[in-house]
Amino acid sequence: MASPAAREWLGIQSLPGATQTKLHELLSKLKQENVSTVTILVMGKGGVGKSSTVNSILGERVASVSAFQSEGLRPMMFSRTRAGFTLNIVDTPGLVEGGYVNEQALDIIKRFLLNKTIDVLLYVDRLDSYRVDNLDRLVIKSITDSFGKEIWKRGLLVLTHAQVSPPDGLDYADFYARRSEALLKFIRLGARIKKQEFQDSAVPVVLAENSGRCKTNDSGEKVLPDGTAWIPNLVKEITDVILNGSSPITVDQKLIDGPNPNDQGKFFIPLILAFQYFFVAKWIKRAIKNDIKNESKPLWELRDMGLANREF
């Protein structure tokens, strides 16, 4: 699928001025590092606010969002340029269907991303759901299986619906800490990253609030309950991830197919065969010989062979 020609990023103008300034700062920082194109992959379960987040970042209503139904059945890529800098955001359909990971959707996403480079993965989930379950792990696992463990070095955990009133007895910071900790743990488990390794390159957590009722600060920026403007914060984290030294993920045919298990260990087959012959087969043969030797013969046969010594 040929990506549509990148359009001028007009939506940025609709963002509050303070945000625009910060974004420009970040973009120029990227440019200084010779990064002129950034591709952001947005993934997550259905209905967590992936498309809304995309809309918020771009400041345009590019992905249709409906309150009751997830619309996106196929991945969409939105490309915007601004001052020689290209921003690609790939919005994907929800990965869960019928209580299971939708392999088909994942497959479509993989095909869509063929020959593209992913700079940042935004793994989106809601802040205001309290529980993490096995399904989260499966989703994370299938993302890992598709793009490899390395993708999490370029990953960002985005928690939407940040403007939540935490359950009784918990203050906001506490709730946020617990929620993000639980999710990060599942990312670690699902991606099968070693604890140590995970601590070294932690997946950053960013909060987002896409609702129109989001509080704004004096300059009209959408702010989180703690007062930070989240869009610039998100973009800043994205920039940090891009610049953290890990290499972007290039999706090619090999990555999509995964390693061919049929080729694993082929080299060792002669060795395995030798082992089987000399140890397993010989061992069984020896056991058979032993059986023949130790076979308890009926008395009449023993007597006939003269082994009875007239004792029985």
Place this chain on the structure above:
Amino acid sequence: MVFSAQHQALGPQLAGAGTCRPRRPAASSSSVISASLHESGLSSQQTLSRKPLHWIRKKTLALSSVSAVAAAAGGGFLFHLASGTPPPGNPGGGGGWGWGSGGGGDGGGFWSHIFSPLSAIAEEDQTAAGGGQEWDSHGLPANIVVQLNKLSGFKKYKISEIFFFDRRKCTTVSGTEDSFFEMVSLRQGGVYTKAQLLKELETLASCGMFEKVDLEGKTKPDGSLSLTVSFTESTWQSADSFRCINVGLLPQSKQVEMDSDMTDREKLQYFRSQEKDYKRRIERSRPCLLPIPVQREVLQMLRAQGKLSARLLQRIRDKVQKWYQDEGYACAQVVNFGNLNTREIVCEVVEGDITNLDIKFQDKLGNICEGNTQLGVIRRELPKQLRQGHVFNIEAGKQALRNINSLALFSNIEVNPRPDEKNEGGIIVEIKLKELEQRSSDVSTEWSIVPGHNGRPTLASIQPGGTVTFEHRNIKGLNRSIHGSVASSNILNPQDDLAFKLEYVHPYLDGLYNPKNRTFRASCFNSRKLSPVFTGGSVVEEVPPMWVDRVGFKANVTESFTQQSKLTYGLVLEEITTRDETNTICTHGTRPLPSGALSMDGPPTTLSGTGIDRMAFVQANITRDNTKFVNGAIVGERNVFQLDQGLGIGSKFPFFNRHQLSVTRFFQLSAVKEGAGKPPPPVLVVHGRYGGCVGDLPGYDAFTLGGPYSVRGYNMGELGACRNILELATELRFPVLNTHMYAFAEHGTDLGSSKDVKGNPTEFFRKVGHGSSYGVGVKLGLVRMEYAVDHNASTGAMFFRFGERF
């Protein structure tokens, strides 16, 4: 003071049998071991149903069981029984026969003899008499004692009662309770003539058990007679040692006719020479099989009783003979007690030495004919205990029967020991075989009605189906065979499902006389199976079935180490096609989506990706099986290692090593006595199976988890399809009534290898990849009825399965 061994054989003559009977009752007994095999003419394959082995005991054997001890009295010598007349002036046995008192009990070689006192004729007479035939009243006043010779020769008397009167003890015992009853051929309620009664008396007198014996009748009011056998038992001086010798095949000592007008000196010389002969005879005899513990028991019997009486000899004979019979030496017989009146009595046994093995073929009418089968084929199946020089044992006969039967070449097999006429005491093992027809072919047809498009059967939906089989067995008499079958459920359109098989079997690859037992097999085959890989997990709705068709050629060599342990290795060339339910070739697994549509992008079914794979690989299998049945329960160990080694020949050059090792042990938990009708022991079964594949693994060859032979309580392949597999199972079987119940627990896991199967069918079909189950069950004949709890869902279900899990 000796006498010859000859006379016991002459007993029947004395008894007036006069017919040509074998000399020894032992030898005349003949057991026939036979198994009949039906040839089912209709069935295509060689369905050879085996009748239970049954043993036909001929009448002669029944007769031999009432053989008796003939004992010589202390008098000294015995006369030749052929004389038929009691020697006059015999001081030792008043009413008896057959012995004189030459030396006056000087402890020389005194003999007694055992033979069958009953003649075949007597038996026949009796059976004739038994049939409720008419009898005559004695015509005398009731309750008077009549001497035998006072009876009328023209009347048929009914004997209503028989009593034994021991003159020494002065006790009267009702007939059936006395141990001498077996000596008498007369039966209560039988009808006999005077001549028969006299003959009976003569027989009794001649048997040597009695010093004196007499028969007298007592008239009864109803016209029948009550018969009393009054006797004085023979006794000899006590002995304190016992010796048992095998006199089979020993030439009979030459009987020198003793002249009645020998001088005393001559007589003495005669007896001395007899004695010497006997000593030589003992020396030349072979040791018998009778074990020392039994001999010790006999010795105790001897010691317990001071005097050696006829009854004691009878008991000793019974004991010795019982041991032989119990141990399967059907032809063994105590023929004589010698050295009576000395400290050591000698028990002479003919054990039944095989002098010849005779294999005969019979045609359909039972006539002896030339057989097509080479004798070597049969000979190598026979246990060596049936060969010349061994003692015949019925178990060896049974084994021969089983082994020959397993050749599946004969419709009727008889293993029959018969006395060797030319060789006294010898047994000829005669094997009679009826060969099956060499060529057989069979056509069977059937109609099947398949539902038409409305679900209703229509005329067009009635399909003719059929099977054609042919078999050419025992080619060249070497048990080589060609077997072929073609079957189709729709003859009009056979390409739909044509199942065929053509197999050539070539046994004795290393030669007929080489003990190495290798068999070569080559076959063309096709098969069609539902793949358990492409089935749904527990939560997926109906997954469309996937058929795996295999067509190919296989050649292998099987080497049998024991009956159960063997090694097979060979080459397989095959073409595998995967088809969906509409019989079209499909390349990927399918699964219904929640929307109802089918997801067609499942795991690839074949290695090539085209739906058709061709490959050649080496297949080897080694099985070690030392299981045996203990009262019907399997006990022992079974290990199987199977290997498929790809050669890189075929579509996409498949190179792989696919291996499976299964270990099953059946532990007997308590010791039980073995024997028919005894309960089987409780058994603990422990089973483990590992399977793995390195290299190219097509979807249809993936290991599957779940199913009645994998993890019970799940459907076939419900738990996963994987590259490596580990199954662990345990089962506890305990006998209940005539069957057994069992409790089991099983676990199967993919060892995380599901992802290493291309397309990950486990994940695609939403299978769990591992699972446990436990349950209980009961064996009902061939069917296992079990309740298994699926541990993944924690739900239980009832299952009926055929056959064994392990």
